[in-house]
Amino acid sequence: xxxxxxxxxxxxxxxxxxxxxxxxxxxxxxxxxxxxxxxxxxxxxxxxxxxxxxxxxxxxxxxxxxxxxxxxxxxxxxxxxxxxxxxxxxxxxxxxxxxxxxxxxxxxxxxxxxxxxxxxxxxxxxxxxxxxxxxxxxxxxxxxxxxxxxxxxxxxxxxxxxxxxxxxxxxxxxxxxxxxxxxxxxxxxxxxxxxxxxxxxxxxxxxxxxxxxxxxxxxxxxxxxxxxxxxxxxxxxxxxxxxxxxxxxxxxxxxxxxxxxxxxxxxxxxxxxxxxxxxxxxxxxxxxxxxxxxxxxxxxxxxxxxxxxxxxxxxxxxxxxxxxxxxxxxxxxxxxxxxxxxxxxxxxxxxxxxxxxxxxxxxxxxxxxxxxxxxxxxxxxxxxxxxxxxxxxxxxxxxxxxxxxxxxxxxxxxxxxxxxxxxxxxxxxxxxxxxxxxxxxxxxxxxxxxxxxxx
Amino acid sequence: xxxxxxxxxxxxxxxxxxxxxxxxxxxxxxxxxxxxxxxxxxxxxxxxxxxxxxxxxxxxxxxxxxxxxxxxxxxxxxxxxxxxxxxxxxxxxxxxxxxxxxxxxxxxxxxxxx
Numbered sequence: 001x002x003x004x005x006x007x008x009x010x011x012x013x014x015x016x017x018x019x020x021x022x023x024x025x026x027x028x029x030x031x032x033x034x035x036x037x038x039x040x041x042x043x044x045x046x047x048x049x050x051x052x053x054x055x056x057x058x059x060x061x062x063x064x065x066x067x068x069x070x071x072x073x074x075x076x077x078x079x080x081x082x083x084x085x086x087x088x089x090x091x092x093x094x095x096x097x098x099x100x101x102x103x104x105x106x107x108x109x110x111x112x113x114x115x116x117x118x119x120x121x122x123x124x125x126x127x128x129x130x131x132x133x134x135x136x137x138x139x140x141x142x143x144x145x146x147x148x149x150x151x152x153x154x155x156x157x158x159x160x161x162x163x164x165x166x167x168x169x170x171x172x173x174x175x176x177x178x179x180x181x182x183x184x185x186x187x188x189x190x191x192x193x194x195x196x197x198x199x200x201x202x203x204x205x206x207x208x209x210x211x212x213x214x215x216x217x218x219x220x221x222x223x224x225x226x227x228x229x230x231x232x233x234x235x236x237x238x239x240x241x242x243x244x245x246x247x248x249x250x251x252x253x254x255x256x257x258x259x260x261x262x263x264x265x266x267x268x269x270x271x272x273x274x275x276x277x278x279x280x281x282x283x284x285x286x287x288x289x290x291x292x293x294x295x296x297x298x299x300x301x302x303x304x305x306x307x308x309x310x311x312x313x314x315x316x317x318x319x320x321x322x323x324x325x326x327x328x329x330x331x332x333x334x335x336x337x338x339x340x341x342x343x344x345x346x347x348x349x350x351x352x353x354x355x356x357x358x359x360x361x362x363x364x365x366x367x368x369x370x371x372x373x374x375x376x377x378x379x380x381x382x383x384x385x386x387x388x389x390x391x392x393x394x395x396x397x398x399x400x401x402x403x404x405x406x407x408x409x410x411x412x413x414x415x416x417x418x419x420x421x422x423x424x425x426x427x428x429x430x431x432x433x434x435x436x437x438x439x440x441x442x443x444x445x446x447x448x449x450x451x452x453x454x455x
Numbered sequence: 456x457x458x459x460x461x462x463x464x465x466x467x468x469x470x471x472x473x474x475x476x477x478x479x480x481x482x483x484x485x486x487x488x489x490x491x492x493x494x495x496x497x498x499x500x501x502x503x504x505x506x507x508x509x510x511x512x513x514x515x516x517x518x519x520x521x522x523x524x525x526x527x528x529x530x531x532x533x534x535x536x537x538x539x540x541x542x543x544x545x546x547x548x549x550x551x552x553x554x555x556x557x558x559x560x561x562x563x564x565x566x567x568x569x
Contacts, residue, residue: 015483015496016497017496018478020500022498022499022500316486318483321483322481322484324484402496418484419484419487437477438477438500438501439479441481
């Protein structure tokens with residue numbers, strides 16, 4: 001989650017992003033040395049998917065000299081004086097495949113880096129009514145998807161072996177080999193030790209294997225940095241927020257709404273004593289207020305510590321939602337999940353019926369194989385994790401809203417809409433942002449994360 | 456005095472529509488508990504180019520020069536007698552007619568900000 005400036009928070013709920021606060025966009029070529037002119041961008045689409053290793057952006061540019069409307073083709077990479085009236089300019093060999101591209105989106109003067117990648121394809125369209133360049137770009141994940149791993153042996157160039165080490169270290173060394181700067185790579189130790197051989201496989205294949213082996217997630221952030229980290233780290237979550245306990249007096253958490261049941265109120269940062277809701281304290285999830293109870297065990301005048309998950313943004317009818325589709329689907333729901341490991345097996349079984357009375361027969365079975373798992377308990381843990389993810393996807397919402405380019409895939413948000421009666425916290429699995437000079441729209445697909453009260 | 460570059464324009468009618476601004480009104484899902492408030496979003500900034508629509512007359516030779524500027528997309532300084540000045544091109548001729556026996560062309564022309 002990225003910090004959303006308070007001025008933007010106020011603006012986006014004002015229903016009027018006009019004049020000096022209008023949607024703004026900028027495309028920059030970071031490797032271009034001469035920078036006297038900015039690209040006249042007409043429209044930008046950015047697409048980010050949870051499951052995709054490489055994310056995509058399409059940029060449309062007006063291909064006419066900004067200072068002379070009678071001079072088309074101004075941004076062509078091959079422009080020269082071969083045609084009368086044309087001459088070479090600073091855009092020579094710039095808008096071509098492989099060139100780095102940064103996209104900044106925002107409102108007024110507040111912009112945020114929303115895409116960092118390379119041009120895959122540049123199309124130059126000329127019609128009787130106009131000249132347009134379309135740049136189809138992918139982020140740096142494209143390199144991982146497109147390229148085979150290269151090993152040290154020239155006899156077997158596509159054979160790569162890793163000695164026993166933490167899977168995160170395997171991912172890190174592969175990312176360095178793929179060309180990422182070591183200080184740009186974000187990993188955390190997984191605690192899972194493996195040795196592995198790959199032959200004629202891409203970097204993306206290695207990452208898929210590492211995700212299976214650890215349950216970690218991989219993504220490349222908007223600023224181009226690869227992350228291989230535990231899944232929970234992408235929620236907007238807070239750890240060890242400090243407050244002083246005054247019995248009977250409410251304190252305000254720094255972020256809200258809080259996802260129901262995610263709070264942990266602790267006596268010390270390590271959580272050696274965890275307080276109990278409605279015994280030691282009460283909490284208002286919508287407003288993020290905690291009240292220590294005089295009848296509970298919290299220590300007056302002492303600092304207490306809180307962990308919690310909160311919604312990065314609240315989308316609400318009448319404020320910023322254009323359209324919404326709420327879905328309940330049993331299509332990818334199973335009554336039983338079996339995980340087969342290497343000589344081990346574990347399973348999870350669905351309850352006979354769920355809270356809304358829907359049920360999935362146990363004869364609808366999902367069987368997965370993960371040879372990285374060696375113990376029954378590991379297989380069972382993975383089956384339970386798969387079940388948690390599956391159950392959350394029973395309720396999904398897809399909606400179009402005022403664009404908040406600070407939001408990221410993996411963030412939790414709250415969605416409140418009257419007709420569908422939804423008011424819960426959802427996790428973003430895909431984002432499509434569309435920007436032009438006069439509108440900024442974001443379409444999101446999200447799955448249920450947890451209950452949250454309506455403020 | 457109205458002029459186009461160094462050419463004096465004999466203007467009989469002058470129209471100065473404000474430039475269109477970029478603004479879109481998009482419908483929101485309404486809040487049924489608060490229907491008195493607008494359920495739309497306004498987004499947009501910037502403007503289209505300024506225009507001036509002038510009607511007047513000039514000699515046939517002057518009109519030939521105006522027409523040449525039109526086809527070449529030439530930009531010149533447009534000065535109007537209300538003090539308005541802009542670098543402009545001729546966007547279109549709305550009408551241009553010359554009566555039998557007269558050397559004057561009566562025209563209506565739209566100038567657009569260069």
